[in-house]
Amino acid sequence: MAAPDSIKPFSPEDIQKILHHLQQPAVFMNMTRDWPVLHWTAEHLSGCLGDKLVRFRLGRKEETNTPLFETQCSYVEAKLAHFLSWTRGQAGTDVGPFFEYPESEYWAYADYKYIATLFQDQPSMFEDVRWSEFGFEGRNGRESTLWIGTEGANTPCHLDSYGCNLVLQVQGRKRWHLFPPDDTVNLYPTRIPYEESSVFSQVDVLHADLRRFPAFQAVRAHVVTLQPGQVLYVPRHWWHYVESVDPITVSVNSWIELEVDDVARVSEAVTKAVVCAFKSAPSDDNTDNWLNPTEEGMPSHNENMQYLNLAVRASAQRHRGLRHSEPTQDQRDTRPVKRDSRGQIRKSRDLVSDCVAFSVPFGPHLTPVRCQQECWPEAGGVVTEGPEVSSDTAPRAKLASAVRLHQGKYECSPSLTPPCDGADGMSENSSEDYEEPIHTTITTNDLLDCLVHPDVIAHVTKLLLQRHTGNRSTTTPS
Structure with a gap:
């Protein structure tokens, strides 16, 4: 058998x-x-x-x-x-x-x-x-x-x-x-x-x-x-x-x-400290249920700062260790360090095998989930395990129709494109159709969304690590 x-x-x-x-x-x-x-x-x-x-x-x-x-x-x-x-x-x-x-x-x-x-x-x-x-x-x-x-x-x-x-x-x-x-x-x-x-x-x-x-x-x-x-x-x-x-x-x-680098840990610690600090501050517009039920509870600001300091300290120690340690064979190698599924540095023989071109064996047993904007229906995603693999046309149509519906009067064609010009070179939306921007009151959540935007957090993280590790080459988290 x-x-x-x-x-x-x-x-x-x-x-x-x-x-x-x-x-x-x-x-x-x-x-x-x-x-x-x-x-x-x-x-x-x-x-x-x-x-x-x-x-x-x-x-x-x-x-x-x-x-x-x-x-x-x-x-x-x-x-x-x-x-x-x-x-x-x-x-x-x-x-x-x-x-x-x-x-x-x-x-x-x-x-x-x-x-x-x-x-x-x-x-x-x-x-x-x-x-x-x-x-x-x-x-x-x-x-x-x-x-x-x-x-x-x-x-x-x-x-x-x-x-x-x-x-x-x-x-x-x-x-x-x-x-x-x-x-x-x-x-x-x-x-x-x-x-x-x-x-x-x-x-x-x-x-x-x-x-x-x-x-x-x-x-x-x-x-x-x-x-x-x-x-x-x-x-x-x-x-x-x-x-x-x-x-x-x-x-x-x-x-x-997967292995999470120190920069990512610091980035998350910064986000947590900022979010918890803002949401713990009482105000008229700050009464929403903001902590996801999967979280165990809101830590204090002191706890968040301790976590941030530990993350920065770990990054600084790793940076100093790499700077002062005797380079190993792996570190002297000019190729980037590769790690396995458990985060361990892969051995040189594995790295050599990586140099050989590898083609993912897509076929009847492994099918890519294709981009619906880039493929025709017959080349779509997986819906059956049988010999025929058909496309997910229903969700594609549902998503496309939803987009067209909410484009409203600004839609010029079925494709997902910006508003197009009329024959006279002017926009089809005349000046009388122009709507003034609506200025609403800025809420705590509005401000918070901007402060913890991934781009902002990445920049703050980089500045923190530069200040406390002296590493000017610190990369921002992916």
Whole structure:
């Protein structure tokens, strides 16, 4: 009988090399067929959890042109059996605390559930998830999170600061809208709500208000609908908005924290100190629920400054160590230092192999998530594991129509272009159509959004490190 690895399209070593070279999101297929976790349907998990209460986030099923952040949602603690009864809409069944939320008006999401906590009394279940087959030795369900939702459940558009993601779809389908790091300026980043490891977008990417966020027209959306058994790789700093498109969805997410350089740590410490200082100051316009529920609580200003000083001190010590230490063979090498998935410096023989041209083996077992503005429908994203791989034309049309809708009278053509000139060389919008800019009161959040803008934080971080390390060549965080 053939060993499991022999029937897989890629070995763990193959996948590690692929991930090292992948510059865009991609979907792995036919890698998880024998993983026990594929039996983790909502019904199966309900039997495993029994009377254990799970926290669900609820939001209204309504189209708006503003994101629904986690700080604006309702929350209930319920059994998974209550959740299933609620989704089925059967009269007379026990739906627990969901009875206050009509299923026709709300979606529900049990998100960010750490499997290690959820099944701490059933540790054997950790082995049902086999990330070791992706080259992450020893990694399983213990280092993963579980996500269970209804149709319409979504995660606001954001990027993860420190790591990359591997996402296994178990039940139902989820649609991912992904944007490259270069689109950060077009997505209007914000740190309110605040979460240390995430930066959110102010734009509702499905119903963008282009009068408020005109630069969103330039985004390059990569869209894919993930099917059961498929694994999506999301590189570091790729923005993503995720929505469930089936009545019940279950997925498992493994967040792989990559090596984070000292500059990035200092940058995050600066952001945290500024945000907490501003939001702890009482004022009439500073009463919003700004701390994301995933955060444990707001640290004091003293704690934040201690953390900042530790981050700067670590950077200074590393800089001094590199400056005074005897150069090693790796440091004398003129090539840039390479690190593996665990952040360790890769050995010289690995570096030599990197010099050989490597082509990511896209094909029936690995498919790139393509940019919807750059490909025709027949070359689109992944939606099936079968022999035919068709495009995600529905979300592409939905996104394009939303953009056109909110362009309003400033739209000149179906393409995402700036207003065009009329035949007489003047804009089609006459002077009588011109609207004076609306001057609104500047709020604490408005000021804060500017102060913790990534470009501003990068510059402040550079100045701090130059002052305290004496390193004039300090680079800004990516």
